[in-house]
Amino acid sequence: MKTPRQLLHTCAASNNGLSMPQYLFDWMPRAIAGCVFAIAFVAPRAFGNVQVSDIDFAFRTANGLKHCAPTQHAPFPFTVFGLRLNKTPEAVQHLEVSVRFSCDNSAWSPWREMTIDVDGSDPGDGPTYFGLVFAENAVSQFEAQLSAEDGSVTHDEIEATATVINPGPTPTAAKQELQIVKRKAWGCPDRKHSPLWPPEYATITHLVVHHTAKSNAETDWAAAVRAIWAYDTYTRGWGDIGYNYLCDPNGVVYEGRAGGNGVTGAHFSCQNTGTVGIAMLGTFDDRTPKKKQLRALERILATTARKNNIDPLETVFHPGMGIKLDSICGHRDGNDSDSACTHTVCPGDSLYDLLPSIRMSVAERIGSKYYGESTFFTKPAMFWFLGLSIPSGLILLVGVIGRLRQRKPVSATASRCAASAGKHH
Helix, strand or coil, X not given: CCCHHHHHHHHHHCCCCCCHHHHHCCCCCCEECCEECCEEECCCEEECCEEEEEEEEEEECCCCCEEECCCEEEEEEEXXXXXXXXXCHHHHCCXXXXXXXXXCCCCECCCEEECECCCCCCCXXXXXXXXXXXXXXXXXXEEEEEEECCCCCCCCEEEEEEEEEECCCCCHHHHCCCCCECHHHHCCCCCCCCCCCCCCECCCCEEEEEECCCCCCCCCHHHHHHHHHHHHHHHCCCCCCCCCEEECCCCCEEECCCCCCCECCCCCCCCCCCEEEEEECCCCCCCCCCHHHHHHHHHHHHHHHHHCCCCCCCXXXXXXXCEEEECEEEHHHHHHCCCCCCXXXXXXXXXXXXXXXXXXXXXXXXXXXXXCCCCHHHCCCHHHHCCCXXXXXXXXXXXXXXXXXXXXXXXXXXXXXXXXHCCCC
């Protein structure tokens, strides 16, 4: 795979020797394949090693069958692509949007279908955001097309903005399986700060599980986190990444939203106060997360529940949503509330179906951490001191009984041998 610098030289050579910035702005509006279009570039922005640029263009109908746009060039090699349409989700939900990529304007990737990101789109007035698409290699051109399932398009024009992101190189520390990879370690340009969105705090009552609904096959997950950060911070205009934590398939947990424990993020259908959002990197509609990723999710859920005195098996009223929710819930559980601003399938069917067992595993982790398997029976009153309900405490108790039954008794002879061994100097 070519580096961005090598790719830049290759692309410049394939455009009559012009440098990337020079030939970009030599392009003029033109008609192609029955579509008339206009392109406007927003000056590229660099945030540390992360580069972001917006490219405005319009799909315009010529034949009543399809919206299309010709080859468009980015001001730098990129690996992540986002798109928003200046229409409401309802107005474009019947349309199929796809994109493909190239470096040399000759060899093209297959068309990649894009899906509406309901969590980031305004259902009332728009715009409509689509989920990020990750290119397999660094690219510099893209083409987008838009068609209707019934073969017809009713809009005369749809204004669009493409966001291209080069997440830059990943720091070495972020490639290690640390307990939690801090923002500075995964290469966040703002490091531990979020100057565009100062931290706000509230008492945490619910832990919300998500999936990012993006690629499951990335090789640099820290780069994916940086891309999500850039998209949330600048394209969506939130000022920081929305999730509090993110878990990758290798079992690595990344710190998300700046501010530490209790900080409010942006992830739960406009009712974020009192919640922590934990996202599984990838799509889990019909795919089960890897064991390492599930263990990482359980670990950060247990750690966060313990810090905030949350019983993982309890149902608690959420003031913002106005309904009772499991203390560990899925994003889609907010769909039942009239206060939710989006309707979502997140965290995907496969992951959502695992939530009951995840809650049990989290409760078990909290129990063994507090009591220890061999001393649990001597401290049953700790259920109430730790805020656990009686059903939760009993479930923990049953789990420990099972483990104690599996233990083999230590013989007196073995005990004497162990004691003798301890006397050696």
